[in-house]
Each structure stands twice: as structure tokens, then as C-alpha cells.
Amino acid sequence: MQISKKSVFDIAIIGAGINGSVLAYFLEKAGKKVAVFDGGGIASGGSGAAGAFISPKIAKGGDLKAISDEAFDFSLAFYNNYFPEYITSSPLLHLSKQASENEKVRYFKEHTSLHVNNPSEALMDILEPSSKDFESLYLEKSGVVDAKGICKALLSGVEFINEEVTELSCVVRDEEALLGCKDNIWHINDYKALHVCLATGAYKKLLDLPYIALRGVWGHRIDIETSTIIPVNIHQYVSISATKKGKAAIGATHDVHFHPQKNTQAYDIESGRAELLKKASQTIKLSDLKILKDYVGLRSGSNDYLPIIGSLVDVEKTIQKFPKILKGKKHPREELCYYPNLSMINGTGGYGFVLAPYLAKKLTDKIVKEKKIDKRLEPVRFFERWAKRV
Ligand SMILES: Cc1cc2nc3c(=O)[nH]c(=O)nc-3n(C[C@H](O)[C@H](O)[C@H](O)COP(=O)(O)OP(=O)(O)OC[C@H]3O[C@@H](n4cnc5c(N)ncnc54)[C@H](O)[C@@H]3O)c2cc1C
Structure with a gap:
């Protein structure tokens, strides 16, 4: 079916790996009109290569262990309850x-x-x-999940657009929105959406986000x-x-x-x-x-080994607003400037199939219900570290 380029999606997800696919699934179930873009096809990146073992992280403690224990329980139940034919x-x-x-x-x-x-x-x-x-x-x-099969099944009710995204820009309609970030439209190639989520794994970067090193x-x-x-x-x-x-x-x-x-x-x-x-x-x-x-x-692994979900800081606007941030001055996270309606889900390392359903549910709750995300997982943590170093 031809998708009209004139329609505006509620959410455009870039990347159809396990993170993008399960996020699309939850958002679609929450009533959103979702489009998923991937030039390589569904699960053409790291997800298609994965053995997709669903097992807990064996460790003595730490944040990653705590999060992966919770995620293991959540995700095993998710696959077994909703997609039993894709898990052994x-x-x-x-x-x-x-x-x-x-x-x-x-x-x-x-x-x-x-x-x-x-x-x-x-x-x-x-x-x-x-x-x-x-x-x-x-x-x-x-368990072991059928990696490609589950991504395809998760996307079965969602618009999939088999295109590499080469152009991504946000048209802010209202100057006020630069800080409050409300009324804007994202342009994704020739398509439009109100919200964009980057689920691009370790592949090419679409936006200049110097503080995110994957x-x-x-x-x-x-x-x-x-x-x-x-x-x-x-x-x-x-x-x-x-x-x-x-x-x-x-x-x-x-x-x-x-x-x-x-x-x-x-x-x-x-x-x-x-x-x-x-x-x-x-x-x-x-x-x-x-x-x-x-x-x-x-x-795709982050520097502190924890996954990354949440809103993305706009470096240029934040530095304009708080020039002393580069001299070590601290500002509360909520005062920084964020790209309007732009999120990321990434950094799941060798545990993407364990973490993705759990993280995608949290990100869906943030996007749909404005629920807060665990501070340890927000991308802004890397901005704070980066600003201190620069
Ligand atoms: C060999 C191997 C074995 C693994 N085994 C396991 C395991 O047993 N258990 C487990 O839980 N995890 C495992 N993992 C890890 C898991 O696969 C990853 O954590 C997971 O795939 C990450 O998913 P993702 O959606 O973030 O990234 P990806 O699957 O890499 O998806 C990103 C997608 O974004 C697309 N993309 C990027 N840029 C653009 C653009 N500009 N426009 C359009 N599309 C774009 C890419 O084409 C790609 O398809 C394994 C990984 C590998 C490589």
C-alpha cells in the first residue's frame, strides 16, 4: 500500500531493530499513528545478527545488574504472553x-x-x-527469541517505510517552542511527524550529538x-x-x-x-x-554500559542559554534546552533483546503519559559529563 507523504504521523521511529520495533508496538497499542523507517529492511542491523538469548546478567551488583534483572522478568513475560510463537x-x-x-x-x-x-x-x-x-x-x-521474526511481528500493525533517513529537521512554528518545545513538525525525508525517536543502533549518526558516544x-x-x-x-x-x-x-x-x-x-x-x-x-x-x-x-554500547532512553539535549541552544555550563556551572536537568519531541532508545549492548521491551514500555509511558524516566538512563547524563570535560 502506498503511504501518503502528506499525512503527519504522531511518531516516526528511525531504525527497525528490536528497540525501534518494540517501541513502535507499544506506541501503536497506545493509540498513536506510528511510522518506522529503515533503509536496510526490518532487523537489518545488530538485531538481525543476534542469537537473542533472553538471560539475566550474571553480576555481583550495580545499576546494570539491577536494571537487567527487572528487564529480564518483564521481557520474558512479554515475549511469552504476547509472542509465544517467537520464543523457545x-x-x-x-x-x-x-x-x-x-x-x-x-x-x-x-x-x-x-x-x-x-x-x-x-x-x-x-x-x-x-x-x-x-x-x-x-x-x-x-529463552531464545527468533530475532528477525519477532521484529517483523512487532511491526505487523505499524507503517514500515523502507527508506534510509538522510534528512531530519525540525520546523518550529512558534518561537516560544524553542524552550517549551510544543508546536513543531519533524521532517523525515519527505514525511512528517510530531515526534521522532532515534533507534539507530551503532550505525551512522543522523544528528550532531557530540555528547553521545556509542x-x-x-x-x-x-x-x-x-x-x-x-x-x-x-x-x-x-x-x-x-x-x-x-x-x-x-x-x-x-x-x-x-x-x-x-x-x-x-x-x-x-x-x-x-x-x-x-x-x-x-x-x-x-x-x-x-x-x-x-x-x-x-x-551498540554506551560509555557507562547502561542503556540510553529519553529526550535529547540541544547543545547549541543550551550553551547559548547557559554559557557558563562549559566552565563547570551546573544547571538542573529540567532547565536545559532539549530538541522538541525527540527521543532516543539505544546503548543496549549485548542485551538488546532482554532490555528492549522493558525500555520501550518506559519510553512509551514518557511519550504518551509524560511519566519520568529513571535518571540513570536519560541521555542528558552524557551531556553533563561532556560539558564538564569541554
Ligand atoms: C552477534 C550478536 C549477538 C547478539 N546476541 C544477543 C543475545 O543473545 N541477547 C540479547 O539480548 N542481545 C544480543 N545482541 C545484542 C542485540 O542484538 C542488540 O542490543 C540490539 O540488536 C540493539 O538493537 P537496536 O534496535 O538498538 O539496533 P539495531 O538492531 O542495530 O537497529 C538499528 C537499525 O537502525 C537502522 N538505521 C540506522 N540509521 C538509519 C537511518 N539513517 N535511516 C534508517 N534506518 C537507519 C539500521 O539499518 C538498523 O536496522 C547481540 C548482538 C550481536 C551483534
Whole structure:
């Protein structure tokens, strides 16, 4: 169906990865007229490459652990309740990679509210002997999502516009709106919307936001066929999914040296495969193994490892209003100048499928009901740090 370029969308989301797709889903359910733009197609970025394991972050504490625990519960229930055909549920067997990680796994077992046990001896017997030297835990519930399938399903009720956004500008109708930011229209290529949300992952930047630094970490994962029966999802040196009809997913590498937009040499797929298979074989012997498909993509991580959701500070206008901000003077966040009706959802690192439903719900509540966002997650935190440095 041809979409009229004259109509004004309530919200335009740029990027059809898991973050953009699930945000579109919640906004559409909240009654908004949503359009999602992606030049590469649905889940053509990091999301399409993901193994999409839904598992909690095993850590001793910290903000990311607290947020990811909450998100894990929320997102697992979300996928199971609303999209059960796109999630394969299995227990999780998590093993330390080395002795120095044992303490972290023990701490997690003792402090988590999740239903955690020690794995049975029978389960441990399927592993390579050396992998059993370390601390382990067994979690009743975890899952693997069909990454591309879920993004497509989330967008099924939403306008999808298969275009790379190259032009993004805001026409402010009322000078007052420069500070209050009310009456304005965003132009997205030839389309218009009242609100824009950037869900562009680690790919090209659309606006000059010098305070937002996103690291793209390249990853490679594979689908395999094997005669070995793997009854649970296993996480150790890499993640190995439970087998379904003799097939499993292995992922993923963390390659900080390769970047598709920066490297001149092509990515070496053979060495990525070799690394994945070597790491998997340290945990479990996979018999009659055949590689079915390779997936590669960038994860997008923030400098403090926490995800980023919320409104974006307009640097130029804020500095004009508060020139001393660059000399270290502090101002309350609500007094800074923000782009009118512009939000971001990004920085979900290696946990995008765990975090996205939880974050997108929070961002929807902000956009629709003006609910406040957790201060730790707002993009303005990076502006404050950047202004101090500059
Ligand atoms: C190999 C690998 C394995 C992973 N495994 C897991 C896992 O097991 N569990 C888990 O939870 N997470 C996993 N992740 C992480 C997860 O995939 C990411 O956190 C998640 O994909 C981020 O989603 P996103 O929507 O922010 O970004 P992306 O999926 O990268 O989407 C951004 C989209 O924006 C589009 N875009 C950018 N600029 C424009 C523009 N100007 N116009 C139009 N479109 C634009 C891009 O084409 C892209 O499709 C993995 C990642 C990788 C790479």
C-alpha cells in the first residue's frame, strides 16, 4: 500500500531493530499513528545478527545488574504472553569461564530473586570435563527469541517505510517552542511527524550529538546442525542454545577491532567461525556438526554500559542559554534546552533483546503519559559529563 507523504504521523521511529520495533508496538497499542523507517529492511542491523538469548546478567551488583534483572522478568513475560510463537523457552545452565568468576556466580545465586538451583549431576555429565571445574548455576526459565521474526511481528500493525533517513529537521512554528518545545513538525525525508525517536543502533549518526558516544562492538554467531542433544541453553565461553530438531545457535564473538564502516579489509568469516566453534567445544562436544548460517552485526554500547532512553539535549541552544555550563556551572536537568519531541532508545549492548521491551514500555509511558524516566538512563547524563570535560 502506498503511504501518503502528506499525512503527519504522531511518531516516526528511525531504525527497525528490536528497540525501534518494540517501541513502535507499544506506541501503536497506545493509540498513536506510528511510522518506522529503515533503509536496510526490518532487523537489518545488530538485531538481525543476534542469537537473542533472553538471560539475566550474571553480576555481583550495580545499576546494570539491577536494571537487567527487572528487564529480564518483564521481557520474558512479554515475549511469552504476547509472542509465544517467537520464543523457545528452556532452562539455562550458566558456568564461569574461569576461577576468578566463581565468586560472581556464587554471589548471584545467593542474592537473586530468580528461581536458581545447582545443576543436576546428569546435566553436568554432558559437558566437557574441564568446563566443570568452575562454579555453575541452573535457572528454570530462560529463552531464545527468533530475532528477525519477532521484529517483523512487532511491526505487523505499524507503517514500515523502507527508506534510509538522510534528512531530519525540525520546523518550529512558534518561537516560544524553542524552550517549551510544543508546536513543531519533524521532517523525515519527505514525511512528517510530531515526534521522532532515534533507534539507530551503532550505525551512522543522523544528528550532531557530540555528547553521545556509542561503541559498535562487532559480533558473529552461527546456526548449526548437530546430532548432540543439548537439553538447555548453556552460557560459558559462548552461548549455545538447546537443540530444536537437531539445530542450535552458537554466539557470539566480541570483536572490538573490526568495524564495517572503518576497516578497509573485509571481515574474516572463517576465523570468526573457528573462534565460535573452539569456544563451544571447550564446553560441550558437538557431534556431526554442520554450519547452517552465519550472522554478523554491531552491538551498540554506551560509555557507562547502561542503556540510553529519553529526550535529547540541544547543545547549541543550551550553551547559548547557559554559557557558563562549559566552565563547570551546573544547571538542573529540567532547565536545559532539549530538541522538541525527540527521543532516543539505544546503548543496549549485548542485551538488546532482554532490555528492549522493558525500555520501550518506559519510553512509551514518557511519550504518551509524560511519566519520568529513571535518571540513570536519560541521555542528558552524557551531556553533563561532556560539558564538564569541554
Ligand atoms: C552477534 C550478536 C549477538 C547478539 N546476541 C544477543 C543475545 O543473545 N541477547 C540479547 O539480548 N542481545 C544480543 N545482541 C545484542 C542485540 O542484538 C542488540 O542490543 C540490539 O540488536 C540493539 O538493537 P537496536 O534496535 O538498538 O539496533 P539495531 O538492531 O542495530 O537497529 C538499528 C537499525 O537502525 C537502522 N538505521 C540506522 N540509521 C538509519 C537511518 N539513517 N535511516 C534508517 N534506518 C537507519 C539500521 O539499518 C538498523 O536496522 C547481540 C548482538 C550481536 C551483534
